[in-house]
Amino acid sequence: xxxxxxxxxxxxxxxxxxxxxxxxxxxxxxxxxxxxxxxxxxxxxxxxxxxxxxxxxxxxxxxxxxxxxxxxxxxxxxxxxxxxxxxxxxxxxxxxxxxxxxxxxxxxxxxxxxxxx
Amino acid sequence: xxxxxxxxxxxxxxxxxxxxxxxxxxxxxxxxxxxxxxxxxxxxxxxxxxxxxxxxxxxxxxxxxxxxxxxxxxxxxxxxxxxxxxxxxxxxxxxxxxxxxxxxxxxxxxxxxxxxxxxxxxxxxxxxxxxxxxxxxxxxxxxxxxxxxxxxxxxxxxxxxxxxxxxxxxxxxxxxxxxxxxxxxxxxxxxxxxxxxxxxxxxxxxxxxxxxxxxxxxxxxxxxxxxxxxxxxxxxxxxxxxxxxxxxxxxxxxxxxxxxxxxxxxxxxxxxxxxxxxxxxxxxxxxxxxxxxxxxxxxxxxxxxxxxxxxxxxxxxxxxxxxxxxxxxxxxxxxxxxxxxxxxxxxxxxxxxxxxxxxxxxxxxxxxxxxxxxxxxxxxxxxxxxxxxxxxxxxxxxxxxxxxxxxxxxxxxxxxxxxxxxxxxxxxxxxxxxxxxxxxxxxxxxxxxxxxxxxxxxxxxxxxxxxxxxxxxxxxxxxxxxxxxxxxxxxxxxxxxxxxxxxxxxxxxxxxxxxxxxxxxx
Numbered sequence: 304x305x306x307x308x309x310x311x312x313x314x315x316x317x318x319x320x321x322x323x324x325x326x327x328x329x330x331x332x333x334x335x336x337x338x339x340x341x342x343x344x345x346x347x348x349x350x351x352x353x354x355x356x357x358x359x360x361x362x363x364x365x366x367x368x369x370x371x372x373x374x375x376x377x378x379x380x381x382x383x384x385x386x387x388x389x390x391x392x393x394x395x396x397x398x399x400x401x402x403x404x405x406x407x408x409x410x411x412x413x414x415x416x417x418x419x420x
Numbered sequence: 421x422x423x424x425x426x427x428x429x430x431x432x433x434x435x436x437x438x439x440x441x442x443x444x445x446x447x448x449x450x451x452x453x454x455x456x457x458x459x460x461x462x463x464x465x466x467x468x469x470x471x472x473x474x475x476x477x478x479x480x481x482x483x484x485x486x487x488x489x490x491x492x493x494x495x496x497x498x499x500x501x502x503x504x505x506x507x508x509x510x511x512x513x514x515x516x517x518x519x520x521x522x523x524x525x526x527x528x529x530x531x532x533x534x535x536x537x538x539x540x541x542x543x544x545x546x547x548x549x550x551x552x553x554x555x556x557x558x559x560x561x562x563x564x565x566x567x568x569x570x571x572x573x574x575x576x577x578x579x580x581x582x583x584x585x586x587x588x589x590x591x592x593x594x595x596x597x598x599x600x601x602x603x604x605x606x607x608x609x610x611x612x613x614x615x616x617x618x619x620x621x622x623x624x625x626x627x628x629x630x631x632x633x634x635x636x637x638x639x640x641x642x643x644x645x646x647x648x649x650x651x652x653x654x655x656x657x658x659x660x661x662x663x664x665x666x667x668x669x670x671x672x673x674x675x676x677x678x679x680x681x682x683x684x685x686x687x688x689x690x691x692x693x694x695x696x697x698x699x700x701x702x703x704x705x706x707x708x709x710x711x712x713x714x715x716x717x718x719x720x721x722x723x724x725x726x727x728x729x730x731x732x733x734x735x736x737x738x739x740x741x742x743x744x745x746x747x748x749x750x751x752x753x754x755x756x757x758x759x760x761x762x763x764x765x766x767x768x769x770x771x772x773x774x775x776x777x778x779x780x781x782x783x784x785x786x787x788x789x790x791x792x793x794x795x796x797x798x799x800x801x802x803x804x805x806x807x808x809x810x811x812x813x814x815x816x817x818x819x820x821x822x823x824x825x826x827x828x829x830x831x832x833x834x835x836x837x838x839x840x841x842x843x844x845x846x847x848x849x850x851x852x853x854x855x856x857x858x859x860x861x862x863x864x865x866x867x868x869x870x871x872x873x874x875x876x877x878x879x880x881x882x883x884x885x886x887x888x889x890x891x892x893x894x895x896x897x898x899x900x901x902x903x904x905x906x907x908x909x910x911x912x913x914x915x916x917x918x919x920x921x922x923x924x925x926x927x928x929x930x931x932x933x934x935x936x937x938x939x940x941x942x
Contacts, residue, residue: 316921334887334925338884338890338891338925338929388884390878390880390881391877392873392876392917393917
């Protein structure tokens with residue numbers, strides 16, 4: 304069976320966004336030095352940070368990614384951090400990711416999630 | 421599952437009942453029908469644009485201007501009922517208020533000023549009615565309740581003032597240059613004001629405890645006012661609405677016979693669909709008040725086989741079915757209880773898939789019945805309180821409610837449910853940055869629940885708390901505790917998805933602790 308043209312693949316704490324048959328990633332995160340916040344990484348380079356629900360910052364411009372990838376990557380990063388900080392299970396994190404993607408009309412990415420049981 | 425407390429934003433169409441009754445006293449009928457048709461088709465923007473365009477060319481004193489202003493503001497008010505976002509709704513109400521205020525500043529014609537003032541007051545009543553309905557979704561939002569209470573009291577003051585003004589203008593003699601208008605329209609306007617006043621008094625009474633003397637006082641005043649309207653011409657819509665309100669008052673007082681007599685006197689054939697549905701709801705409420713739950717369910721079932729639209733009476737059907745299910749369970753007839761609950765669940769899904777305010781409330785009622793069954797009514801009520809207070813932004817009270825729900829449920833023994841409630845409590849405490857207290861709760865939770873599948877999530881949350889405490893007060897003891905907890909998580913939950921998160925934290929902590937390389941002399 305051929306790979307779908309869109310989707311998300313998870314592996315450990317990283318994930319890749321598949322868009323038009325091409326994978327972009329890895330997106331990942333790292334705890335800030337004081338373990339109070341989280342830094343967002345793209346290909347191991349910091350592109351944003353989370354300090355609190357009111358202080359989230361992300362800028363992927365320098366990577367010149369397609370807009371869809373930026374949207375999906377940001378939504379998934381935000382959902383994952385929400386899940387980690389609130390101690391959500393895999394199933395609950397997946398629900399958050401699916402719901403947030405669907406809210407923005409990006410269900411087709413949520414339909415093809417790989418690497419999560 | 422007691423997932424992290426959240427309340428879904430009311431999405432879809434609201435389509436709330438009890439339409440704004442503007443009764444433009446000086447309306448041109450074809451024009452009125454045209455705008456009514458646009459509103460029925462929910463062509464809000466088109467109706468608003470047509471009005472705004474026409475207003476540009478009408479001088480301030482033109483009688484037609486008044487009609488257009490009333491149509492525009494009625495459209496904006498109904499449009500506000502139809503949007504899901506509170507900010508958008510507020511903006512539409514403000515726009516309608518601005519239009520009326522501007523007109524009031526521009527016109528000196530007494531009849532116009534009175535019609536505008538009544539419309540302004542009606543708009544505020546409409547706002548109160550919408551907010552009251554929305555507040556039923558989350559009764560724990562105290563700030564919103566307070567806002568509604570203030571708005572209701574302001575409305576009552578304003579409507580009393582308008583009632584006096586209209587009475588003074590009509591009696592003993594209206595101004596000579598406006599005699600025709602006063603003969604017909606001032607009377608209509610006054611009836612509309614009185615009906616609104618009775619509705620506001622009734623709403624304020626309903627928001628108070630049943631034993632409150634203020635409630636009894638408001639009900640008495642509401643009855644006095646509504647009687648003036650219900651005794652008017654029987655075919656007038658206001659009279660029918662007043663009779664319906666009077667029926668509710670008699671039912672609440674326990675006088676079912678008089679309530680039924682009044683309800684039977686309403687000629688439903690002449691009423692618009694939404695008001696007809698309110699009459700049906702009241703018929704069911706009356707049967708419920710007489711403990712005839714099965715009759716109420718039959719009445720509502722039959723009605724819904726004919727009219728598939730999801731309205732207030734659809735919610736009544738769902739709540740009646742859940743009550744019947746509860747009663748069957750108390751009689752130990754589990755099969756019937758399950759069947760009724762399943763029927764409630766099926767009926768809570770709108771036939772055409774179009775979700776609205778009433779379908780959202782119906783689904784909430786079914787979810788509540790399921791929670792009552794899962795946790796027991798008392799614990800379920802505490803969980804709902806926690807969820808409601810969380811949604812209203814009151815984290816402290818939410819945490820207290822979840823803590824109480826946990827204690828109460830845990831008394832019945834450790835289970836997946838008690839673990840989930842305990843974990844939800846801990847999540848709220850983490851948001852409050854109460855790491856020490858959360859740590860204690862999580863230690864107790866993990867110690868008393870040895871085999872729950874969600875243990876890794878609770879343990880990771882515990883590790884995060886230790887990390888935050890170490891960050892707040894760095895020291896060897898805190899660091900060792902944090903490191904040990906991370907190592908234990910990685911060791912104890914090798915197959916859990918949380919392991920990767922803990923491992924990442926552990927690696928970073930170790931990297932931070934490595935001594936910085938000593939610079940080599942050049």
